[in-house]
Ligand SMILES: [Zn+2]
C-alpha cells in the first residue's frame with residue numbers, strides 16, 4: 001500500500017480535514033502519481049456537499065489532477081517515472097462496449113469509474129469508493145493517465161483535465177473552426193477555457209454573459225464580441241446569428257431566447273446541468289432545423305488531443321492558486337461566482 005495525505009469531508013455539512021488515506025499496490029498496468037496540483041470543479045462541491053444525493057464519505061474530491069509519475073507497474077508502456085501527467089474525471093471503464101471501443105469512455109454502457117465517489121472493489125481503492133485528487137498521491141491504470149506536454153505549467157494544466165475537455169469535445173464534435181460563429185454562455189471556469197479553445201480553432205467567438213464585468217478578459221481570451229444577457233436588446237440583435245452555442249451555465253435559462261440565436265442547422269449544446277427540467281417551444285427547434293443537444297466531458301484520447309492542442313496554442317486555464325487549508329473558503333467563493341477563473345490547490349501545502 002501507498003500512504004497519501006488527503007483533504008476529506010467527513011460528512012456533507014462538515015469542513016475539510018486533513019486525513020491519511022491508502023492507495024493500492026501497483027498492478028502491472030498501474031501508475032503511481034505524485035500529485036502537484038488539483039483544480040476545484042463545481043462538481044466537486046455538488047458531490048462533497050451531497051447536493052446530487054448519494055455521495056459517499058469520507059469524500060475526497062478532485063478530478064483535475066496534474067502531477068509527476070513516481071512509479072510504474074511492470075507492464076506499463078505509456079508512461080515513465082518522471083513524466084508530467086494528468087488524470088481527469090475517469091479512472092477506468094469496461095473497455096469492451098461500443099462507446100469504449102470508439103474512445104468515448106465517458107459514455108461507457110457499464111458506467112465509467114469516476115475519479116472520486118465511484119463504488120469499487122476495496123482492492124482497487126481501500127474503503128470501497130474512489131478518492132480523488134485532493135491528495136498527495138494516486139494510483140491509476142495507465143490508459144486513464146494522459147501526458148501533459150512541456151509548454152503548459154502543471155498548475156494551469158490541471159483544470160484542463162475536466163473544464164478543458166468538457167469544452168474541447170463539443171467544439172470538435174460540432175466542427176468549430178474558421179467560418180463558424182460560436183457563442184459561449186457563461187464566462188466562468190468552463191466558459192473562459194471555451195473562449196480560448198474556440199478562438200484558437202479559428203472560430204468567431206462571442207461571449208454571452210450575465211453582465212459585461214468580464215468583457216476585457218473575454219476579449220483578451222479571444223472573443224471578438226461580448227454581450228450582456230441581462231440586456232433584452234442582446235437577444236434582438238443576435239437573432240439567427242450562431243452556428244453553435246455552448247451553454248456552460250448550470251442555472252435554468254430561458255432556452256427559447258437562446259434557441260432563437262441559432263441560424264440554419266445551428267446547435268445549442270448543454271454542458272452545465274440545472275437541477276430542474278428545461279422547456280422549449282417546439283417551433284424554435286423546427287424553425288431553421290435547430291438542434292438542442294448535450295455533451296459530457298470527453299474520452300481519454302480526446303483529452304490527450306486537447307492537451308496537445310493547448311500546448312501548441314499556449315492555452316492554460318486562468319487560475320487562483322490556494323493552499324490545501326483554504327478549500328472550504330474557496331468552495332464558498334465558487335458558489336458565489338467569485339473566482340477568476342478556477343481555484344487550483346497547491347498540493348505541496350498538504
Ligand atoms: Zn469537473
Ligand SMILES: [Zn+2]
Nearest residue numbers: 094097100108
Ligand atoms: Zn465501456
